[in-house]
Amino acid sequence: MSQPFDALAETLLREGIAPRHVRRYIGELGDHLDALIEAQKRRGYDGEDAECRARALLGPDDELAAAMLAQKNLHALAARAPWLVFGVVPPLLIAGMLAGTGAMMVALWHTVLAGHVAGTGWTIALPKLWSTIALYAVAPLTAAFYVVIARLYRRSTRWLALAVTLSAVLGTLITFAVRFPNAGKTGEVAFGLMLSSAAMGEQLTRLALTAVVAAATFYAMRHRRVV
Amino acid sequence: MAGQSNPNFMAGVPELAILRLLQSREMYGYEIVQAIRASSNAVITAGEGVIYPVLHALEKDGALKSRRKTVGGRARVYYTVTPKGLERFDGLVAEWKRLTGAVHTLLEDGHVPAV
Numbered sequence: 001m002s003q004p005f006d007a008l009a010e011t012l013l014r015e016g017i018a019p020r021h022v023r024r025y026i027g028e029l030g031d032h033l034d035a036l037i038e039a040q041k042r043r044g045y046d047g048e049d050a051e052c053r054a055r056a057l058l059g060p061d062d063e064l065a066a067a068m069l070a071q072k073n074l075h076a077l078a079a080r081a082p083w084l085v086f087g088v089v090p091p092l093l094i095a096g097m098l099a100g101t102g103a104m105m106v107a108l109w110h111t112v113l114a115g116h117v118a119g120t121g122w123t124i125a126l127p128k129l130w131s132t133i134a135l136y137a138v139a140p141l142t143a144a145f146y147v148v149i150a151r152l153y154r155r156s157t158r159w160l161a162l163a164v165t166l167s168a169v170l171g172t173l174i175t176f177a178v179r180f181p182n183a184g185k186t187g188e189v190a191f192g193l194m195l196s197s198a199a200m201g202e203q204l205t206r207l208a209l210t211a212v213v214a215a216a217t218f219y220a221m222r223h224r225r226v227v
Numbered sequence: 228m229a230g231q232s233n234p235n236f237m238a239g240v241p242e243l244a245i246l247r248l249l250q251s252r253e254m255y256g257y258e259i260v261q262a263i264r265a266s267s268n269a270v271i272t273a274g275e276g277v278i279y280p281v282l283h284a285l286e287k288d289g290a291l292k293s294r295r296k297t298v299g300g301r302a303r304v305y306y307t308v309t310p311k312g313l314e315r316f317d318g319l320v321a322e323w324k325r326l327t328g329a330v331h332t333l334l335e336d337g338h339v340p341a342v
Contacts, residue, residue: 021283024279024283024304025279025280025283028256028279028304029254029276029279029301031257031301032256032257032260032275032276032279035257036257036275057274057275058274058275058276059273059274059277060274063273063274063276063277064274064276064277065275067274067277067279067280067281068279068280071280071281071283071284071309072283073287073288074280074283074284074287113273122322135283
């Protein structure tokens with residue numbers, strides 16, 4: 001069902017106001033409108049008459065939108081610097097997530113696992129499983145995140161396409177491996193970029209997975225009311 | 228003039244009024260608008276909803292802080308002025324006095340200096 005300030009909210013989001021400020025503005029306007037309607041009713045106006053007078057006192061949508069748009073510090077970073085949010089952050093996000101996963105595994109090894117799995121098959125299997133999951137998950141998660149961000153902040157499809165493409169390409173080419181200390185060898189966390197014919201099948205699978213997850217998220221978000 | 232909106236001359240006035248009113252006690256948006264209307268004999272008017280972007284921007288700048296409070300089953304956002312807001316108010320008052328002094332001089336003297 002359409003809400004009284006839906007059109008205003010949509011205008012503000014498209015013009016780049018941060019969603020949290022839009023949500024709060026719409027909420028406060030709703031409360032203010034209720035208070036104005038009550039005040040009009042106390043003055044003797046009833047029903048539609050009271051609502052019309054209250055809405056007029058609150059101000060027309062274009063005046064309410066202009067007042068918000070004039071406040072430059074309420075504009076979202078995704079609107080002020082989309083090249084940064086959609087062009088620079090995705091690779092950093094992917095690298096950061098993998099670095100975080102690596103750090104988590106190292107910490108877990110030193111605090112819990114070393115005393116239990118050292119010298120067993122798990123010393124090899126566990127980090128391999130973990131790094132494979134991370135490698136398959138980071139790019140699709142990043143792409144899905146950007147689909148949500150682009151929808152929430154009402155940014156254009158070309159910015160979304162840039163972020164998803166960067167995520168997919170990086171997710172395809174990146175390598176990530178964690179090895180726990182084993183048989184006298186020290187452990188390691190390794191990152192890299194590689195296009196390998198030997199790993200072509202695996203890389204294409206990751207590329208396809210990212211594309212499918214991004215497309216599915218896009219489809220799911222398409223008709224959803226998001227403010 | 229009362230009841231008419233005059234946006235060009237009103238630039239900065241809502242901010243000044245908000246910072247002044249919130250020095251006495253915390254208020255929510257509707258209360259602030261009614262207080263401005265009452266204390267200015269309805270000379271300062273505009274669509275009542277335009278107060279919120281000013282409140283949000285002042286809060287973002289650290290001049291105000293807000294808290295949610297439930298009153299009569301309704302959650303309201305109450306605003307209070309911060310020390311930074313008080314400093315900003317003093318600056319705005321000084322600027323306002325300088326401007327009104329200049330306009331007053333212009334209207335009273337009507338003196339046109341030689342260029």
